[in-house]
Amino acid sequence: MPAVVSSASAALDDAALVRAAQRGDREAFERLVRAHDRAVLRLALSLLRSPEDARDVYQESFLRVYRNLHRFRHGSSFQTWLYRIVVNLCLDQLRKRRVRREEPGETEGAAGVRNRFDGLREARADSDPQRRVLSGEIGARIQEALERLSPRERAVFELRHYHGMRLREVGEVLGTTEEAAKNCLFRATRKLRAELGDLL
Secondary structure: OHHHHHHHHHHHHHHHHHHHHHOOOHHHHHHHHHHHHHHHHHHHHHHHOOHHHHHHHHHHHHHHHHHHHHHOOOOOOHHHHHHHHHHHHHHHHHHHHHHHOOOOOOOOOOOOOOOHHHHHHHHHHOOOHHHHHHHHHHHHHHHHHHHOOOHHHHHHHHHHHOOOOOHHHHHHHHOOOHHHHHHHHHHHHHHHHHHHOOOO
16 A cells, blocks of 8 residues: 555656646756656666667657657656657667667676676575576576567566556557557467466
């Protein structure tokens, strides 16, 4: 129950900050950015697997928010609107990669940004080399399975399971219905089960 109150409170704070920023309050806009910047970078990195591309999407996302904030009508939450911008930019990047037949970015780049499985390996297996190797192999298999999903399936899976969004919100982020998001999540989950059946 406290999490719901906290989430509702954050949404109210966002709404007040957005209204103030729409009236030209730069401090309000900066507070909005600070409130969401880590989540935006985490979402972009989880979808793109490239720290460089994720930073580009991060910057472009907030630039678009700044330019288009006057168009935000409070019909959905600010977070949903922001995530829609981030996900669309990520999907564009992923489509360009496919066209150019590029491999997805490494999970660790020059800046040292690592994926979530690195932290899990360190926390669970640092005292047992055999477990560390096994954990690393499992993490690699999960990453390979996620990369075989379509960009849209991966976005739905990431938003639902790693960012805790409800399917209705996921549908709003992707500009589709809750039912379409649910069907997409079902397809993604079925593919992952087929790939990782022996781990589940």
